[in-house]
Amino acid sequence: MTQEVKEIRRIRIDKNSILFKLWKYFVSFAALILISIWLFQTVFLSSFYETMKIHEVTKVGNQLRAEYESEDFETKLSNYANTKGLEIKVLDETGAWVFPLRLFDEFIERPRMIWENFDKFFGSLKRDNRIYKIYTVRYENLKDPSIIYAGYLGNTNGEDYYLYINSVLKPVDATVDVIRRMLIIISFISLVMALIISYFVSKRLSRPLVRMSNTAKELAKGDYKVEFRKGEYTEIDDLSNTLNYAKDELTKTIEMRKDLVANVSHDLKTPLTVIKSYGEMIRDISGPNEELRNKHLETIISEADNLTALVNDLLDLSKVESNLEEIKKEEFNLEDSLYYVLDRFKINKNYSEYKFNIKSKGNTKIKADKSKINQVIYNLINNAINYSPDNKEIEIVIKGDSKFTEFHCIDNGIGIKEEDINGIWDRFYRVRDNHARPEIGTGLGLYIVKTILELHDFEYGVHSKFGEGSDFYFIATK
Structure with a gap:
């Protein structure tokens, strides 16, 4: 491919670009204005001129009729006739001229209207019982039409008097021709200026968007340190803030995905390694020894349970985050749900040593998705068990009234440090002092609790002191 062809392709106009479209809209707008001016000056000017002339004659006629009784009425007639270029006459009921009169009209017969x-x-x-009328008249002996104002002045000494105003509609063809020539020049200059100005305005308007597009391309390549710069307009600033927020959330998601892979890999690898090791020990060492073999099998079963819990939590997390399951609200008793969940713990001999003290008071009915709230209760109790290795007494309080129902799961376990409280609701967050494998939990339970309760718009939280235990709660609205 030659350099010339590359250059032609490079400068080819992109008709779908915002720069071209803005430029096209500006030019079209300028052309529309010029066309409107052309139509007004060349097509509508005559009718507009006639309308304005009729309005002017009507205004003069009505003012003169209103001042008919004034002493300087004749002076005003003369002034209007001279300043406005109008033919103004006052006629009597026979059609004879009363004003203006020539020098000898008093001595000879006064002129009369046909x-x-x-x-x-x-x-x-x-x-027609009218005070005045306006006529547009064409006379055979006159080239141009006339506007006639015929109005009734009043009765003086038993005789009616009338006001006659005649204004010739002078042709505007010569004026239109001059205006047309001027418009040709003005239109050419305006179009050239519109083309140039609209290009620079369009380029200025599109510059921040083009810059954001380039930044987005860098982001797509994996550079998460980019920053969407603000422009010169409020809308651009809002878009920049939104994109920066989306970028930050995307960065968090990427980091969370990395943590997810790392945590899941670690949590899967460790129990699988233990299962394999103990399986080999059963095969090579403890096979004939029933007591030792059972101990090794218990370890395998325990690690398999850990794997099952991890997989179940991952499945629950996937369902909640992808909203595959809709919230199906129904009214049920929260205390009944608690006993249903506790039965699941009681059949597991690993939890047989734990004691659950239940306190219920008031109206404990709520309206929510029963299966999901059961999952919340299970996760909160399971969390209390996991972090109460020594004091195995857990208190559960349910109290309600006509508006709210509160659920509290209170343990006497290791508690939570103040700096850790905000982080416990995150995925894969587990209280630990080092990077060694935690012995309890998958780190997903509280995150699932948080997600379900937020889907219900229920208030939730925790009160905890390090070394004294925790009170996890949620408040359901009726």
Whole structure:
């Protein structure tokens, strides 16, 4: 491939890019404005001019009618006629001119309006019971149409008087032609400026988005230290904050996945190694010795139970996080659920030494997903057992009223350090002082409790003192 072809492909315009689309929209908007101006000036100018002229004549006529009784009425007529370029006359009921009069009109017969026209303009006022009317008239001997205002002034000395205003609609063709020539020049300049300005504006608007796109590509390559920079606009800042939040959450998820793989690998490898070792010991050493063989078999069974617990917790975690199971709420008694869960512990001889003190008070009914709440109760009790190796007495309190029901699982175990309390709800968090294999728990139980209770919008938490025990609780709303 030649260098020229590469260069052509590099500068090829991407018609789907935000830069091109913004530029296209700006140019289209500018063109739309210019087209609107063209239409207004060349198509609608004449009708707009006629409307404005009618409005002006009507306004003058109504003002003069309102001032008919004033002493300087004739002066005002003259002023309006001169300043507005209007033909203004006052006629009597016979159509004769009353104002303005020429020098000898008082001594000879005054000019009169043709009776047909007078009846057309003013006779219809009485017939239609109107004060004034506006007409647009074309005369045969005149090239341009006229706007006629015919209004009733009033009755003086038993005679009616009328106001006649005539304004010629002067042609606007010459004006339109001048405006058209100016618009050609203005349109060309405006389009060129629109093309240039819209390009730079579009480039400026799209720059932070392009920068974010490049940053996202770096993130996709595995660089989780990238930072989405803020732009010059509120929306860009909001998007930047959202992407940075998503990046941080993604980083946490990646780290959590690594921890998950490491923890699961460790928790699977250790019991499998123990099972294999004790199996070989049974084969090679303790086979004939029944007592030693049973001891080794108990170790194998215990490690198999640990594996089963880990697998079950992983399955529960997967179901809860992927929301494969919907929340199916029903009303049930929390105390009945407690006894149901305790029966599961009692049939296991590993828990036969533990004593459960149960205190129940008030209305203990709640509305929730029964199977999931049973799982919460099981995990809380199992957690209390795991961290109470010496004092094997566990107190369970259920109390409720018409609005809330509280569940407390109180142990007298090793307790939790203050700095560890916030972390106990995380996945694979187990209280330990070193990186050696913990002897108890999978580190998933409390995380599953937290997830289920948050799905129900139930309040939950723990009160604990290191070396004195813990009180895990949740509060269910009715």
